[in-house]
Amino acid sequence: MVGRGRHQHNEINAALAALRKVNRAFTVVQDHNGHRWGWVLCSCGEDKFVINCTPRNPGVHAKQIQRWTVKHDKCGAEEQEEGS
């Protein structure tokens, strides 16, 4: 059984856990709907990454998540400095 907030593929879980640590700007929302597992939102509100429930290649999908977070790397920078 897959628990709440956990993807069935460990590679995806690792990518999601990593992005939550890396940047507070990112929010992972779990919302099952068909092949969609959920999405990753950025605080800039300009973009979101749809997480596939059953990606053909979990490793590639995990890399796509990482690439997306790199694209939004700077978004939460100011908030992070304020908070700490």
Ligand SMILES: [Zn+2]
């Ligand atoms: Zn952003």
